[in-house]
Amino acid sequence: MTVLIVGAGPAGIAAAGVLAQHGVRPVLLDENATPGGQVWRRLRDEAALDTLLGGEAAHYRRIHAQFAALRPDIEYRPGTLAWAIDGGTLHIAGDGRAEALRFTRLILATGATDRTLPLPGWTLPGVFTLGGAQALLKGQGCAIGRRVVFCGASPLLYIAALQYVRMGVTVAAVLDTTPLHRKLMAAPRLLADARTLWRGVQAMAALRRRGVPIRSGVRLRQFVGEQRVQGVAFDTGGQTVTIGCDAVATGFGLKPETQLAELAGATLRFDPASRQFLPAADADGRCADALYVAGDGGAIGGADAAEASGALAAYAALADTGVAVDARARAALRREVQRRRRFQRGLADAFAWPAHWIAALPDATLLCRCEAITAGELREAVRRDLGVREVNRGKALTRCGMGRCQGRFCGLAAAELIAAEASIPLAGVGHLRAQAPVKPIARGMVGAA
Ligand SMILES: Cc1cc2nc3c(=O)[nH]c(=O)nc-3n(C[C@H](O)[C@H](O)[C@H](O)COP(=O)(O)OP(=O)(O)OC[C@H]3O[C@@H](n4cnc5c(N)ncnc54)[C@H](O)[C@@H]3O)c2cc1C
Structure with a gap:
């Protein structure tokens, strides 16, 4: 069985740990040069660890020690970007080389980015x-x-x-x-x-x-x-x-990195609490045949939920291929993920996304930085006859979300603006469809594998 894990943050490391315990040697890849993900990002100057992280330093040490112990039992590929998926193949680029990796199970632990x-x-x-x-x-x-x-x-x-x-x-x-x-x-x-x-x-x-x-x-x-x-x-x-x-x-707040999941066949559903589209998954992160999402890439849950959901996704991948796994451990992990995600929903209320500000943006404000599209230009596309009511249509007509970041940074605001201007529910405006490459890669990498 070939299991690929994208993302060496808390979710990906926990998934790799469970697989290794069961005798499976997963490939764990990450575009970062070092493991730890966002929260346990390797410090450049570890002498400053206690000063910088205070009481969290112990957790940082635990995760990096866990990773070091795991290292011989996994194939770790740092500095490697996963940029496309088709069928059972993941396309990656790193070290100036492109490669196509076949997999039987894929665990996406891609985390989140700033909203x-x-x-x-x-x-x-x-x-x-x-x-x-x-x-x-x-x-x-x-x-x-x-x-x-x-x-x-x-x-x-x-x-x-x-x-x-x-x-x-x-x-x-x-x-x-x-x-x-x-x-x-x-x-x-x-x-x-x-x-x-x-x-x-x-x-x-x-x-x-x-x-x-x-x-x-x-x-x-x-x-x-x-x-x-x-x-x-x-x-x-x-x-x-x-x-x-x-x-x-x-x-x-944060925005889950869902593009690879979508390319791999996950359905994205509107989540009214966060006003975002998230991969539809069961309690173990299973969201399509042989595809699992874990950590913040599935739903924002924080670092501890990420660890628990990474382990759950790995158990699910093992169980789905007929490996006997500990049912009690899985049940405890499910409860843990639910508890932490309940907390995160509370955080989303406590730190509310002021969507109504977007409706009030001055026309001259730049909305899409990559293509230099203003709020006024997108509004104009909504107002004209047969105007825009869906965010991909807005992209096609104005180029908003068509640049290097593929709408990862402007897409949510663009959808809010269309919904407000057209007076329609946000869920109906949709989300920008994922396109490969999900993040910029050198031109020579496309088609090289
Ligand atoms: C910038 C940032 C800072 C944060 N800081 C804190 C903090 O200080 N304290 C806290 O409690 N929470 C913090 N969070 C929230 C925290 O990230 C998460 O709760 C936790 O790290 C989630 O773990 P994860 O494993 O799901 O994802 P992450 O830790 O985000 O790990 C995901 C990994 O996937 C990799 N990846 C993503 N896409 C690809 C791709 N296409 N190809 C290859 N690799 C890929 C990334 O490089 C990353 O290393 C932060 C979040 C962000 C976005």
Whole structure:
């Protein structure tokens, strides 16, 4: 049996561990040069581990030790991008070479990326996504600026801001766009994972102790600057205020990386809670013949849910090929995933995606960065006779979502804008269909395998 796993984050590593325990040697590939995924991304400077991650450092050490022990029993291929799937073949590119790998089972543990919300000025140099700002700090050991504003709606706001402070960077403010009362309303669901909730509360308290101003319920207006970002303008208490900075980290939650799953035959279904289309899967992550999704790539659940769902997907792949597996372990893992995902749904309420801001975007705001399409241009395509009502049609007519990122960063906002402008439900606007290559590759790689 050839099992391929895409993604060496917590989900992919856990899946590889279960397969190896059962005598199967999986191929684990990741476009990153090192294992760990987003949350346990290998630090460039491990001497800074305890300072940067605080109480989370023990978990980092455990995952990397687990991976080192597993290494002889798996075929690990770092620096390898999976860019297409057809039938039972995965197309990969790495080290300047293209290859086509046949598989009998495929586990996709591709994680998530930042959910972005376009705002006036968001393309200015110095404006980073939240995850990008954190990835730079962890993976490259460098900060995005000397005086940074963290803004948006995400628990990562507080985690990443605290990591910046711990590394000696001035955090000018944390501007949380969700009001405090929404967090209180979400508290019953957040209690599904009291330990993680407590860690979040501690992160906020630590920022306050270090004198970082935290504002809740703000309305972001604009990233201000000429050649590069110099401030963030926002409404608070009936006034518009600008806070100065030389860099911004902004994020509005996460977006599962579903493109490979879709190419492999998964059906995507609209999830009203997150306002996104997610692969339809059973409790074990099974979503088509021989295809399994695990971790944040299936549904945002956090690092612990990712580990549990990775193990579940591997058990399912084994069971589906007739290998006897531990039924009690699987039942416990299913309960664990459900509990953690309940918590994440609470987080989605506590850090709400302000979809209504997109409807109010000024026409001149750039929506699709790759193709330089503005909100006004997409609106115009909706307004004309027989105008756009579906996001792929919007792409065909305006090129919004047709560039290098294939709509991974503008697709959600484009769909929200079409729904708002046409006054139709978001679910009916659909999602941008996945296209190979799912991420940019060198021209020579296509057709080379
Ligand atoms: C930027 C970012 C930062 C985050 N930071 C934190 C944090 O500090 N604390 C926290 O609790 N949670 C954090 N999260 C959430 C966290 O990522 C997850 O809950 C957890 O890491 C999910 O694990 P996973 O295994 O599902 O995916 P990930 O950890 O995201 O791992 C997925 C892996 O798949 C690889 N991959 C994806 N597509 C391909 C492809 N086509 N070909 C090859 N490889 C591919 C990626 O390189 C990545 O290594 C962060 C998320 C993001 C996006």
